[in-house]
Amino acid sequence: MSHKSPKDFFAPLAVGAPAPLREIPARPSRAIHFFDPSNPKMAAKVPAMVGTVDVLLGNLEDAVKADNKVAAREGLVKIASETDFGPTQLWTRINSLDSPWVLDDLITLVTEIGDKLDVVMVPKVQGPEDIHYVDRLLAQLEAKGGVQRPILIHAILETARGVANVEEIASASPRMQGISLGPADLAADRKMKTTRVGGGHPGYLVRQDPVDGDIHGQRTVFQQDLWHYTIAKMVDACAAAGIYPYYGPFGDITDVVAAEDQFRNAFLLGCVGTWSLHPKQIEIANRVFSPSVEDIKHARRVVAAMGDGTGAVMLDGKMEDDASLKQCLVLVDLAEELAAIDPKLKELYDAIEVD
Ligand SMILES: CC(C)(COP(=O)(O)OP(=O)(O)OC[C@H]1O[C@@H](n2cnc3c(N)ncnc32)[C@H](O)[C@@H]1OP(=O)(O)O)[C@@H](O)C(=O)NCCC(=O)NCCSC(=O)C[C@H](O)C(=O)O
């Protein structure tokens, strides 16, 4: 397979298209909130959600009825044209690349609201060839529509082939912003025997060894995380490519406790955000994907104790060195990015006293 040279990688793919970015900006995106632009009740709520969520995503793909595909596309154009999104990003999820709707999705959205769209989420990405196709088409449409800055691409990892190719997908274009896990489609594609949209399964477990050889006696079971392998693989691919990994949907809207656990696991593993399908999931995501006051307090103490950042010190009976300092700086930097857009968090973080 031939690869582009670095200079070609950063050249616009169409005459008149904006130059590709050299680095993906670290814009907070703790919750990517999905709404169906063809649903009048949901659409009416969008303007009031600006500023309460990092990303609003007009969904055109699954969960939008086939009969409403055109209405969803047109509804998104209307909402985008009439709304000032302020600090909130506007994303869309287009229909899949093999669908009858996707070409019109891209032509309409980029030429009519291209300057308002930050990111296009592409479902069911199989390999880098899918990203190359969208990359070139976006460039042509940006040129046609006079769009001033490049629209970024976010891939959903929801096929077995996509997972196998995740590293090539992550570095397929300078437009690549990030990747999300799509657990429902991925489960179907892999022929997993689950029926849920993300989250765990009580049957996927490890059982304690028999006590005194009694296999029928009381034995603790530990439910395992079905998504650990894929999320970890995705996080590595994204980190290596300098882009951002996300958990995806948690379909049990009522189980706010398990949603929080799933989001926190993803946060701890390196994800920067998750999807929110219902307004009640936004608060959970914003909280989980913001470092806690305790974490920031500890991180700042390590930074202070490490002085010039080299060597090893003891803090509360634990060894700290260059590597633990770097982990602490990940949290401190994230807190600064979030404080810049979230006044409540700024107040919380500013009030921390480091002893
Ligand atoms: C899940 C829902 C269908 C639930 O909707 P509903 O039954 O209307 O919930 P409520 O009665 O609790 O709603 C209360 C009010 O809030 C509004 N609402 C609900 N959801 C949203 C929303 N996402 N954004 C804005 N407003 C919302 C309701 O309209 C009610 O309003 P009112 O009556 O005036 O008080 C619904 O939440 C929903 O459809 N959510 C989005 C689902 C979605 O986008 N799914 C696709 C992403 S997941 C996926 O695709 C799988 C993935 O690709 C994979 O493969 O894993």
Ligand SMILES: [Mg+2]
């Ligand atoms: Mg899907």
